[in-house]
Amino acid sequence: MSYSVGQVAGFAGVTVRTLHHYDAIGLLSPSARSHAGHRRYDDGDLDRLQQILFYRELGFPLEEVAALLDDPGTDPQEHLRRQHGLLTARIEELQKMAAAVEHAMEARKMGINLSPEEKFEVFGDHDPDQYAEEVEERWGNTEAYAESQRRVATYTKEDWLRIRTEQEEWNNRFAALMDSGEEPGSEPAMDLAEEHRQQICRDFYECGYELHTCLGEMYVADERFTATYEAIKPGMAQYLRDAILANAARNA
Numbered sequence: 001m002s003y004s005v006g007q008v009a010g011f012a013g014v015t016v017r018t019l020h021h022y023d024a025i026g027l028l029s030p031s032a033r034s035h036a037g038h039r040r041y042d043d044g045d046l047d048r049l050q051q052i053l054f055y056r057e058l059g060f061p062l063e064e065v066a067a068l069l070d071d072p073g074t075d076p077q078e079h080l081r082r083q084h085g086l087l088t089a090r091i092e093e094l095q096k097m098a099a100a101v102e103h104a105m106e107a108r109k110m111g112i113n114l115s116p117e118e119k120f121e122v123f124g125d126h127d128p129d130q131y132a133e134e135v136e137e138r139w140g141n142t143e144a145y146a147e148s149q150r151r152v153a154t155y156t157k158e159d160w161l162r163i164r165t166e167q168e169e170w171n172n173r174f175a176a177l178m179d180s181g182e183e184p185g186s187e188p189a190m191d192l193a194e195e196h197r198q199q200i201c202r203d204f205y206e207c208g209y210e211l212h213t214c215l216g217e218m219y220v221a222d223e224r225f226t227a228t229y230e231a232i233k234p235g236m237a238q239y240l241r242d243a244i245l246a247n248a249a250r251n252a
């Protein structure tokens with residue numbers, strides 16, 4: 001059984017020009033020629049081509065491939081053992097590289113491209129990546145999540161410091177409003193709820209009133225969010241939720 005150069009190129013996923021080059025340098029010469037002088041390759045030629053392509057994939061230059069294949073002291077089985085060992089080592093190396101890339105992806109998942117020192121400076125004891133996996137699982141298929149990822153991926157330490165300062169200033173004003181005795185449905189409370197929504201729109205994603213009310217409900221339904229606001233001012237999570245609902249109704 002013999003094969004034309006075009007057939008062999010198709011089998012091996014190489015170009016006809018590559019096979020012509022291998023023939024020209026004596027790396028892979030076809031075992032026969034047709035009456036018209038066309039190259040014809042047999043099964044032995046295909047086995048040699050497979051060995052060549054294995055070594056090439058592993059990064060061996062053509063001259064070294066020729067030396068390895070033409071070594072009279074090495075049989076085909078030895079080539080296979082050597083290639084298996086080299087491929088196994090390559091796989092292990094690639095797996096380590098993939099693990100390193102996955103680790104980097106995880107570290108950058110929330111787009112917070114800061115050093116550990118900068119993270120502490122911006123966020124203190126709070127780990128901004130703590131719930132990154134959960135956030136992606138719950139909202140990863142939403143446009144709001146995608147938009148937030150696009151935005152924060154460009155933020156610098158100065159951007160995060162600005163956002164933190166604005167949030168802290170808002171927290172203080174909201175706590176002071178609660179101390180003043182204003183009801184959550186009052187104009188000042190609704191105005192601060194609107195500021196809260198606008199901050200989200202400005203810094204993370206477009207937050208409409210319906211989405212904002214969903215966030216408000218989450219602030220009292222999820223104990224982690226509740227604890228965050230309760231640490232600022234007891235009763236703040238419930239008060240904020242009610243102000244958000246009132247503001248959404250005002251703008252309906």
